[in-house]
Amino acid sequence: MAKKTGPLADCALVLSDGDNIAVAKTDIARSSVLEFPGGGVIVLERIPKGHRFAIKDIKKGAMIVQYGYPFGRSKGINRGELISRDKLASWRSDYRRLDKRPLKDFKGHGGNVAPDAGLSRTFMGYLRKDGRVGTRNFYLLVPTSLCAADIAVKLSSEFKGGALKGYRNIDGVNAAAHTEGCGSNDGEIIERLLLTLKNTILHPNVGGALVIDLGCEKIGCEALSRYMGGKPRHGKPVDFISIQALGGTGKALKKGSEIIRKRLKEVNSIKRKDVPVSRLAAGTECGASDTFSGITANPVIGWVVDRLIASGGSAILSETPEMLGAEAALIMRMRSKKTVRKFIDGLDYYNGLARRLSVSMEGNFVAGNIKGGLLTPALKSLGAILKGGSAPIVDFLGYGETLKEQGLSIMNGPGNDLESMTGISASGANIILFSTGMGATEGNLTSPVIKISSTTELFESMGDDIDFDAGRLLDEGVSMDRLGGELFELMVDVASGKKTRAEVWDKRSFQIWSAGKLSL
DSSP: OOOOEEEGGGTEEOOSTTOSEEEESSOBOTTOEEEETTEEEEOOSOBOTTOEEESSOBOTTOEEEETTEEEEEESOBOTTOBOOGGGEEEOOOOGGGGGGSOGGGOSTTOOSOOTTTTTTOEEEEEEOTTSOEESOOEEEEEESSGGGHHHHHHHHHTTSTTTTTTOTTOOEEEEOOOSOSSSSOSSHHHHHHHHHHHHHHTOTTEEEEEEEEOSSSSSOHHHHHHHTTSSOOTTSOEEEEEHHHHTSHHHHHHHHHHHHHHHHHHHHTOOOEEEEGGGOEEEEEEESOOTTIIIIIHHHHHHHHHHHHHTTOEEEEOOGGGGTTOHHHHHTTBSOHHHHHHHHHHHHHHHHHHHHHTOOGGGGSOHHHHHTTOOSHHHHHHHHGGGGOSSOEEEEEOTTOOOOSSSEEEEOOOSOHHHHHHHHHHTTOSEEEEEESSOOOOOOSSSOEEEEESSHHHHHHSTTTOOEETTHHHHTOOOHHHHHHHHHHHHHHHHTTOOOHHHHTTOOOOOOOOTTOOOO
C-alpha cells in the first residue's frame, strides 16, 4: 500500500462542515499526507477502508463529531490517528430537555425538500374500495395462532408454481405463518397481535384473506372477527374456518382449498390503474449495516423519501434501538409538541422494558457493525436515521398502528429486520426500501422489498439478492441526485409490478414483534 500525498477527498470523506473526523474510502497508508481546505493531515497509522481518523486534535473530554452531531467523547486523540473504540467513551445526548423548548425552535416546519419534486409521477396500482392503493394483489392465508400455521402453509403450497395461471392480476397466495396467539397473557401482547393481523388483512396489497384457527387457542377466528368489526366485508372477501370444528387437518385443507378457489376469481377481477405517486407509502429498513450504510445507501433512501413526501406521499422510519444517540436530531424535526411527547414516551417504553429484563439497549450494536467500521451505537444511529431524509416528522406510531397523516412518521418498532418490516407493512407501507452493508436477504409477506447495497463490492458479490447499487456514489462518483432519481424510478417500477430480487426468491417473511420481548 503506497503512501499518498494529495487531496483528502481522493481517499476519504468528511461528511459535514462541523466534523472533526474523516472516513476512509480505501485503505490509507501510514505517513500519507492528505490535504484539504484550511489544513492538512499526516496519517499516523494505517487506516483500513471504512474506518475513521482524526483530521484535528481532539482533546480529552471533547466531542467526536460526524454528520455534524457528537457520538462519543475523546480520551485524547491526535490529528491523523485512527479512531478506535478504546480511544473514546460513549456519550448520549440529553434529549429530554428538548421537550421543554418552544415549538418555534424546532425545524419541523420545513425540511430540505424541493416543493415540486416528482409531483406529476404516476404508477400502476390496485385502487381499493377504501381509497388506498396496493402495489401488489395477494390472497392471504392467516392463522390466528401458531397452532394453525401449518395448515396455512400447506394450503399456500397448493398455489405455487403454475397453479395461478389464468389469474394474471393475482401476485400470489401466501401464508402469514407466525408463532403467536396462544400460551400468553391477556393485555398488550394480545392487543398487538390482533392489531397486526387486522392491519395485515386490511392492507392495500391484500385482495382477500382466509383466516384459520385451531379452535381452542387464546386468539381464534371469533376474537379476530370481532376485533375487525364483525361481519362487514371490509371491501374484500375475508372468510374464517376452524380446524377442530371441521373435524381435523384433512377436512380443513379440503374446505380451505374450496374457499380459496371460489375467491380467486373475485380477487383477480381488480386490475392495475394509473394512480398518482402520492398514493405510495414507503417503509424504510436497514439490516447488516456497515460503515458505508450511513454514507451511501441510507442517504440515497432519504433522498427518495424526501422526493416522495414532496410529491404528496408518505414514509415510515422505524427501528427504535437504532435511534439511540440520534434522538435530538429527530426531535428537532418534529412538527408538534404532541409528536415529541409520543416519541419520548415510546423511548421510555423501550428503555423501561430493557430495565425490567436487565438487558442493554446497546445489544443492537453487534460485532459485524464494529468490524465494518462503526464505533458506537450513536454513530450507527446517526447513519441509520438518514433513511428518513430531511422532511418534517408528522407523527409517532405504535407498532403496526395505521398511518394517519401524509408525510414522514416514526413507528415504534424493533431493530430485528423481520419483526420491523412486519410492523411497518401493517402500518400501511405498500413498498419497502431496505439498505444493507453486509448482505441482508429477506423479503416481506405483503410489501415488495427493494434491497440497496452500500457498496458496489456487495452488489457484485450478492447480485442475486440486491436490487440497487448505492456504492456508485463512492466508486464511480455518481451524484446523489442521479442515484436518488434512479432509485425513485425503480421504486415506481416495482410499485407498478416489477419483481424485486426477494420476490424472485419468493421470500415472504412475517414475524410479529411480541409485546414484552426486547427485540433489538
